[in-house]
Amino acid sequence: MRELIEKVPLKSQTSLILAQDEDEAFPQEALQFIQEGLLEYFIPQDLGGKMKGIDQTMVMGRLLSRRNLTTAIALGQTLLGSLPVWLYGNEKQKKDLANILKAGGLNCLALTEEVNGSDLASTQTSDLAGKITGRKWCINNATRGKALSVLAMNENQVLNVHFIKKSDDYQGTFKNIDKLKTLGIRGADISGIEFTEFSQVNSQIGKAGQGLEIILKTMQVSRLLCASFSLGASDTTLRRAFEFAQARILYGKPIIEIPAVWEKLQKSFQDLLIIEAFSLVCARMVTMNPEVMSLYSAFSKFYTTKIADQIILRSTEVLGARFYIRDSEFGITQKMMRDHRVVSLFDGNSDVNISIIAGQLKRLQSIGPLEVDAKKIFTMKEEAPAFTGEEKLKLTNRGKDIIWESINHYDIDEKQTLLAEREALFDELKNIADMQSIEAINIVHRYTELTFRANYALFYYFNQNDFAWDMKDSKLPLKLVQGKFLFSHFKVQIND
Numbered sequence: 001m002r003e004l005i006e007k008v009p010l011k012s013q014t015s016l017i018l019a020q021d022e023d024e025a026f027p028q029e030a031l032q033f034i035q036e037g038l039l040e041y042f043i044p045q046d047l048g049g050k051m052k053g054i055d056q057t058m059v060m061g062r063l064l065s066r067r068n069l070t071t072a073i074a075l076g077q078t079l080l081g082s083l084p085v086w087l088y089g090n091e092k093q094k095k096d097l098a099n100i101l102k103a104g105g106l107n108c109l110a111l112t113e114e115v116n117g118s119d120l121a122s123t124q125t126s127d128l129a130g131k132i133t134g135r136k137w138c139i140n141n142a143t144r145g146k147a148l149s150v151l152a153m154n155e156n157q158v159l160n161v162h163f164i165k166k167s168d169d170y171q172g173t174f175k176n177i178d179k180l181k182t183l184g185i186r187g188a189d190i191s192g193i194e195f196t197e198f199s200q201v202n203s204q205i206g207k208a209g210q211g212l213e214i215i216l217k218t219m220q221v222s223r224l225l226c227a228s229f230s231l232g233a234s235d236t237t238l239r240r241a242f243e244f245a246q247a248r249i250l251y252g253k254p255i256i257e258i259p260a261v262w263e264k265l266q267k268s269f270q271d272l273l274i275i276e277a278f279s280l281v282c283a284r285m286v287t288m289n290p291e292v293m294s295l296y297s298a299f300s301k302f303y304t305t306k307i308a309d310q311i312i313l314r315s316t317e318v319l320g321a322r323f324y325i326r327d328s329e330f331g332i333t334q335k336m337m338r339d340h341r342v343v344s345l346f347d348g349n350s351d352v353n354i355s356i357i358a359g360q361l362k363r364l365q366s367i368g369p370l371e372v373d374a375k376k377i378f379t380m381k382e383e384a385p386a387f388t389g390e391e392k393l394k395l396t397n398r399g400k401d402i403i404w405e406s407i408n409h410y411d412i413d414e415k416q417t418l419l420a421e422r423e424a425l426f427d428e429l430k431n432i433a434d435m436q437s438i439e440a441i442n443i444v445h446r447y448t449e450l451t452f453r454a455n456y457a458l459f460y461y462f463n464q465n466d467f468a469w470d471m472k473d474s475k476l477p478l479k480l481v482q483g484k485f486l487f488s489h490f491k492v493q494i495n496d
């Protein structure tokens with residue numbers, strides 16, 4: 001998979017990527033990858049696909065994103081639209097979808113309606129005895145896609161999800177709405193679809209009324225995978241900022257020697273390591289301990305995206321005017337910045353994820369006993385099981401928090417400091433009754449940051465001997481850049 005994505009050096013493609021973005025054209029590289037069978041990596045192995053653990057899907061997403069977020073998000077949307085079928089579909093639906101992807105057909109998930117936005121419970125697209133009528137708006141791949149998973153309200157006022165194929169065996173009609181003009185990912189097919197009494201045999205996924213559960217569990221995987229967009233975009237923006245800082249001479253020396261510039265690069269590198277560690281651990285949990293993903297995917301979606309936006313911002317600051325000039329040698333940075341802004345708003349925006357964490361926070365107060373093999377989860381060199389769709393995802397964590405249970409269990413350096421800070425936060429929480437209040441949300445922000453730090457302490461403890469570089473004090477190792485590897489704890493070669 002890496003060979004496929006990294007076949008051509010990124011820098012040789014950058015002008016084309018930028019030109020296609022200016023033209024709002026679907027990325028040529030995406031079409032190439034599809035033709036070369038990349039969508040097979042989104043199909044579980046028992047359906048004849050090449051999908052491995054979610055940690056491997058994460059690597060793939062990072063490599064795609066570091067080149068072009070438009071490509072990564074268009075292809076990632078195909079997995080997002082497929083997850084409801086992999087998790088809840090019947091044999092025929094799974095087989096049909098696998099065949100569509102093997103033939104290079106894109107897929108999508110159509111939840112949003114212009115009037116309802118995040119409020120999925122108010123979905124107006126109706127499903128009356130299997131006949132779907134309504135309009136889905138701002139949907140990635142809605143027009144190009146060969147299939148879609150659609151959320152609709154049935155006659156009993158409960159939600160269903162339908163897997164719809166754009167083949168000719170349907171009744172009623174559908175038509176696509178025009179591509180919308182977006183700030184970023186300009187070449188992506190952000191359009192929509194309008195159904196009128198549309199029906200297709202065997203389209204309902206799972207049982208009647210199971211729609212919300214299907215979507216919530218789908219997002220436990222997809223929200224986590226959004227970290228791959230963030231890691232990839234951060235990698236390229238930081239890499240370009242770093243290169244610029246080495247080459248740009250001011251006052252007779254490279255600007256990398258100016259402490260303010262160095263600090264921005266160094267801080268961004270440290271931040272990147274912290275979000276990488278969280279994404280990698282949680283990606284393993286999807287197939288090892290799926291019962292914690294309701295909370296951990298929300299942590300990841302909210303905080304990883306936020307940190308990546310900060311890394312990107314700092315990188316733009318280092319580049320100065322060259323970042324702002326769209327066709328400069330560093331034009332990729334402005335594209336990454338525009339493209340990445342969408343990550344915090346789709347697939348459940350940051351506020352929605354903060355509110356999910358807030359809803360579970362009180363139950364996390366007392367740390368339970370460690371009942372899982374944490375060493376196995378946190379040790380990256382052991383391969384995680386492949387994703388099958390049989391993972392037992394749960395709607396809430398019911399107070400289970402493997403990261404903190406592990407902190408409590410193992411004798412790591414920062415243990416006492418971390419636990420004391422956690423206790424202080426829960427002391428503050430005792431006086432807060434409304435968990436959606438601003439006071440509660442402030443605590444969610446701090447608790448999330450603390451959990452990322454706790455995870456990093458464990459990640460370091462279990463993997464330090466396997467790191468590819470000397471990571472002491474997280475100093476930016478120059479050979480990461482010069483040797484052309486991802487900014488990572490481990491060696492992931494790239495073709496820059």
Ligand SMILES: Cc1cc2nc3c(=O)[nH]c(=O)nc-3n(C[C@H](O)[C@H](O)[C@H](O)COP(=O)(O)OP(=O)(O)OC[C@H]3O[C@@H](n4cnc5c(N)ncnc54)[C@H](O)[C@@H]3O)c2cc1C
Pocket residue numbers: 077108109110111112114116117118119137138139140141182185190342345346347348349350351352355
């Ligand atoms: C480029 C792009 C691609 C997209 N692709 C898809 C796709 O493929 N499929 C799809 O279904 N949708 C897609 N969307 C839609 C996206 O998921 C929605 O924009 C998102 O769900 C939010 O809806 P909204 O923008 O209407 O905001 P609203 O829901 O109207 O929210 C407005 C404000 O209220 C806040 N808010 C909402 N709910 C809460 C809450 N619970 N707690 C606190 N604050 C809250 C929000 O943070 C925001 O500030 C895409 C959007 C874009 C821009």
